[in-house]
C-alpha cells in the first residue's frame with residue numbers, strides 16, 4: 001500500500017486516539033538511525049497461504065486447527081506474544097511483527113537466528129526503540145512506521161501488531177490469509193486495547209476489500225463493523 005492511500009486512515013487513527021503525528025515521526029527517525037535496508041525478497045510469499053497469528057485468548061484452541069499441510073506449505077506471521085505461543089507449540093515463525101512492548105527477548109532470539117522481525121516505531125515506544133533495537137542483529141530487522149516511510153523504515157499499512165502483519169503479508173504477495181488467535185471482543189482487555197482492536201477489525205475489513213478475499217475471522221461481523229473514516233464506498 002502506498003502511503004498516500006494509507007495517510008487519510010492514519011490521520012483518522014491519530015484523531016481517534018489523540019496521538020501526535022510529530023511524535024510518531026520523531027521515533028521513526030530514531031529507528032532510521034538503527035536500521036539498514038531489508039531485502040523483501042526474503043519474505044516473498046507469492047502463491048503461499050499465510051497464517052496471521054494474533055495474541056488473543058483463542059490462540060490456544062486455534063492452534064489445533066492448524067493442519068500440518070497448511071504449516072508445511074504456507075508461512076506463519078506472528079504478532080507480538082503469539083510468536084512465543086507458536087514456538088512453544090513447536091510451530092516455526094517466518095516473521096514476527098511487534099512494537100517491542102511485550103517480549104524483547106523473543107525479538108532478540110529470532111533476529112539472532114535469522115528470522116525477520118518487523119519492528120515498529122511509534123510515538124509511545126521511544127525508550128524501547130532506543131534500548132532494544134541497538135541489541136538486535138540489524139540484518140533481520142524490517143523497520144516500520146505508521147507515519148511516512150523514510151530511509152530503510154517502511155510503511156505497508158496497518159496499525160496494531162496483528163493487522164500490520166496482515167498488511168505486510170499482503171504486500172509480500174500472499175495468496176490467502178488465515179487468521180488464528182483473534183478476539184475482537186475480549187472482556188479481559190482495557191478500554192485503550194479494545195479501541196485498538198476495533199481499529200484492527202476495521203483495518204482487516206478494509207484489507208479484505210482490497211484483496212477481494214473473504215477473511216473467516218470477519219464472518220458474522222461484517223454487517224456490524226463501524227468503518228469510521230475508512231475510505232470505503
Ligand SMILES: Nc1ncnc2c1ncn2[C@@H]1O[C@H](COP(=O)(O)OP(=O)(O)OP(=O)(O)O)[C@@H](O)[C@H]1O
Pocket residue numbers: 053054055056057079080081099101102159160161162163181182183184185186189192193196197200
Ligand atoms: N484479544 C486480543 N488481545 C490481544 N491482541 C489481540 C487480540 N486479538 C487480536 N490481537 C492481535 O494480536 C496483537 C498482539 O499484540 P500486542 O498485544 O503486543 O498489542 P499491540 O498491538 O502492541 O497493542 P498494545 O499497545 O495494546 O500492546 C494485537 O496487535 C492484535 O492485532
Ligand SMILES: Nc1nc2c(c(=O)[nH]1)N=C(CO)CN2
Pocket residue numbers: 019020024099122123124146159160161196
Ligand atoms: N502513537 C502510538 N502508536 C501506536 C500505539 C501507541 O500506543 N501509540 N500502539 C500500537 C499498537 O500496536 C500501534 N501504534
Ligand SMILES: [Mg+2]
Pocket residue numbers: 080098099100101102161
Ligand atoms: Mg505490541
